[in-house]
Amino acid sequence: MAGYIARRLLFLPIILFFVSLMTFTIFRIVPGDPVVVMLGPKYRPEVAERLREELGLKRPFLVQYGDYMWGFVRGDFGESFIKRGVPVRDLILPKMWLSARLAAAAMAISIVIGLPLGFFIAHKQGSWIDPAIVSATLVIMAIPIMVTLPVLLLTFCTKLHWVPCSGWTGGFDSRILIPAVGLGVIGVAALARLMRASTLDVLGQDFIRTAHAKGLSPVQVDRRHVFKNAMIPIVTILAFSLAGLIGGSFIVERIMGIPGIGGFFLDSIFQRDFPVTMAITLIGAIFFVVANLLADLTYAYFDPRIRYS
Amino acid sequence: MAVRELNAVDVQAHRRRGHFTRAMYRLLRKKIAVACIIALLIVYSGGVFAAWVAPHDYQFQDYNVINKGPIFVTDSGLKAFWTESHFAGTDRFGRDMFTRVLWGIQNTVILTIVAMLTGGLFIGVTLGLLSGYAGGKVDAVIMRTGEIFGSFPDILLAIILAATLRPRIVQWVRWVEDHTFLDDLVKSGVADYVVISLALVSFGWIGMARLVRGQILVLKETQYVESARAIGASTPRILFRHLLPNAISPVVVSVSMGMGSMVGVEIILSWLGIGIQPPRPSLGLMLFEGGVNLSILRNWPWLLLAPGIASWLMVLSWNLLGDALNDVLNPRTR
Numbered sequence: 001m002a003g004y005i006a007r008r009l010l011f012l013p014i015i016l017f018f019v020s021l022m023t024f025t026i027f028r029i030v031p032g033d034p035v036v037v038m039l040g041p042k043y044r045p046e047v048a049e050r051l052r053e054e055l056g057l058k059r060p061f062l063v064q065y066g067d068y069m070w071g072f073v074r075g076d077f078g079e080s081f082i083k084r085g086v087p088v089r090d091l092i093l094p095k096m097w098l099s100a101r102l103a104a105a106a107m108a109i110s111i112v113i114g115l116p117l118g119f120f121i122a123h124k125q126g127s128w129i130d131p132a133i134v135s136a137t138l139v140i141m142a143i144p145i146m147v148t149l150p151v152l153l154l155t156f157c158t159k160l161h162w163v164p165c166s167g168w169t170g171g172f173d174s175r176i177l178i179p180a181v182g183l184g185v186i187g188v189a190a191l192a193r194l195m196r197a198s199t200l201d202v203l204g205q206d207f208i209r210t211a212h213a214k215g216l217s218p219v220q221v222d223r224r225h226v227f228k229n230a231m232i233p234i235v236t237i238l239a240f241s242l243a244g245l246i247g248g249s250f251i252v253e254r255i256m257g258i259p260g261i262g263g264f265f266l267d268s269i270f271q272r273d274f275p276v277t278m279a280i281t282l283i284g285a286i287f288f289v290v291a292n293l294l295a296d297l298t299y300a301y302f303d304p305r306i307r308y309s
Numbered sequence: 310m311a312v313r314e315l316n317a318v319d320v321q322a323h324r325r326r327g328h329f330t331r332a333m334y335r336l337l338r339k340k341i342a343v344a345c346i347i348a349l350l351i352v353y354s355g356g357v358f359a360a361w362v363a364p365h366d367y368q369f370q371d372y373n374v375i376n377k378g379p380i381f382v383t384d385s386g387l388k389a390f391w392t393e394s395h396f397a398g399t400d401r402f403g404r405d406m407f408t409r410v411l412w413g414i415q416n417t418v419i420l421t422i423v424a425m426l427t428g429g430l431f432i433g434v435t436l437g438l439l440s441g442y443a444g445g446k447v448d449a450v451i452m453r454t455g456e457i458f459g460s461f462p463d464i465l466l467a468i469i470l471a472a473t474l475r476p477r478i479v480q481w482v483r484w485v486e487d488h489t490f491l492d493d494l495v496k497s498g499v500a501d502y503v504v505i506s507l508a509l510v511s512f513g514w515i516g517m518a519r520l521v522r523g524q525i526l527v528l529k530e531t532q533y534v535e536s537a538r539a540i541g542a543s544t545p546r547i548l549f550r551h552l553l554p555n556a557i558s559p560v561v562v563s564v565s566m567g568m569g570s571m572v573g574v575e576i577i578l579s580w581l582g583i584g585i586q587p588p589r590p591s592l593g594l595m596l597f598e599g600g601v602n603l604s605i606l607r608n609w610p611w612l613l614l615a616p617g618i619a620s621w622l623m624v625l626s627w628n629l630l631g632d633a634l635n636d637v638l639n640p641r642t643r
Binding site (some may be wrong): 015016018019022023026027029134135138139141142143144146147149150151153154158242246247250251254255265266269270277281284285288289292 | 341456457460461462463464465468469470472473477569573574576577580581593596597599600601603606607613614617620621624625628629632
């Protein structure tokens with residue numbers, strides 16, 4: 001196990017090196033000069049020149065990259081091009097924290113509803129309940145979130161007045177309900193389907209028959225043997241569903257007027273605010289890679305066959 | 310499953326056909342799968358032939374019908390029913406929503422099919438074959454590259470590429486315009502297509518390459534491949550004649566599932582304003598205009614529902630079809 005972890009950890013910085021180099025290159029080769037965006041259409045060439053000098057944009061590419069990365073690993077993400085003098089860290093960390101809370105709420109909803117649902121329908125294989133719920137989850141999963149959210153809003157705020165309509169005051173507030181439900185619903189369907197497949201897999205194993213044969217009650221078999229084993233593959237999927245949440249949160253944040261990281265990221269791309277875009281992309285990639293790594297390690301811990309392949 | 314009595318002829322016919330053909334016959338016996346195929350055929354041909362099918366011009370503004378709900382003209386013959394009705398209402402410029410949805414579907418259809426053919430099938434399958442069969446350094450390079458691309462959440466990569474590459478691609482398209490006999494390329498929106506396809510391809514190939522590689526790793530150890538090599542079959546022959554056909558089942562399933570998610574990503578991109586640019590209609594942009602303001606949804610719900618139903622139908626049909634394909638092609642996982 002130690003060797004496996006070491007191998008995986010060793011590979012982590014290498015991936016991140018290439019990811020950062022790729023991102024940095026993309027933003028430097030694209031047309032669109034941040035200086036022009038900053039100064040507006042009418043600017044004096046001398047001013048632009050001086051600004052380029054100040055921002056360090058005239059240095060060789062690799063020097064810029066090295067300098068940026070050296071700062072990055074020490075936790076200094078540079079200063080924003082657009083909001084001059086404000087460290088990128090102070091700009092993005094609060095917004096990331098906000099989006100993370102929203103994602104966590106959405107994921108909690110998916111897990112709490114999706115896993116038991118999947119577990120339940122796996123036990124109903126052969127009856128009409130199983131295909132009915134599976135089809136229903138597919139039907140719900142396919143509704144685009146840009147339709148779900150406005151419809152939810154219209155129903156629950158404008159018509160029924162159950163929750164406030166938009167805005168954001170913090171995590172533990174009824175305002176988080178609609179965006180979290182809108183985002184979470186997609187995950188419910190995906191998780192229920194995966195949990196069903198995984199449970200069916202376990203139910204077909206010999207040790208389940210043994211458990212029944214040695215006289216355990218069905219509830220105990222479910223609790224002690226089926227559920228625990230069915231959960232193992234789900235762990236790896238949770239990391240991936242994080243990626244789905246990111247895509248959805250771009251849309252949710254914009255519709256709901258939540259000042260999260262998604263909208264800020266898009267703005268930074270359009271304004272050519274390289275340091276902000278770089279920092280968000282890199283932190284996102286680190287999160288994603290680490291989440292996947294953790295998932296793999298958990299998987300390898302529970303299922304030793306993985307380690308040796 | 311119902312036990313069906315097979316007579317001797319039937320059995321022979323079954324034996325002669327391959328696994329794939331038999332699976333397709335099983336697929337056609339599934340009602341849901343057939344319904345999905347029909348739905349996809351209708352939606353896709355409606356989109357592809359939008360220029361001929363659509364009852365109106367997508368830019369034509371009729372100021373008599375602004376923000377009107379569905380209108381059906383039933384009293385003056387079949388032709389008038391098609392060309393004068395507004396099946397899905399009209400938008401705030403008096404443009405026919407049904408027509409605009411058809412054209413929006415066309416964009417989505419072209420983009421997702423192009424991205425799937427080039428990224429998923431061509432690049433993904435080729436790299437997967439290479440990686441699995443060659444092994445060693447080739448395998449390491451391809452798989453590590455995949456890992457780097459895969460370490461961006463896919464939507465993030467697509468957004469970065471779609472938002473930054475456009476000006477450069479427009480430059481290239483201008484250059485092509487100037488140096489060849491092709492005109493009006495920029496106006497036709499080719500640049501948009503290239504940008505979005507690139508964005509979709511950027512992550513589309515990884516899953517497919519991994520899938521094919523995994524299949525090949527198992528298959529190349531089988532005895533029939535060994536015997537093919539022993540009688541001196543060339544590498545391309547082993548790859549395309551022996552390995553690929555046997556690895557095709559999971560590829561088909563993953564194409565079907567992948568089409569659903571590509572449709573989703575394309576819609577998100579144009580929703581965010583970095584996909585197909587107006588005045589060309591796109592489903593994403595229509596969803597944005599219809600859903601971003603609640604008063605629009607309250608008063609003129611068809612503006613959101615018409616494009617919403619179209620995209621829902623596409624994603625749902627691909628996913629259901631993928632499920633059905635998985636059932637018939639990989640019976641073990643049933």
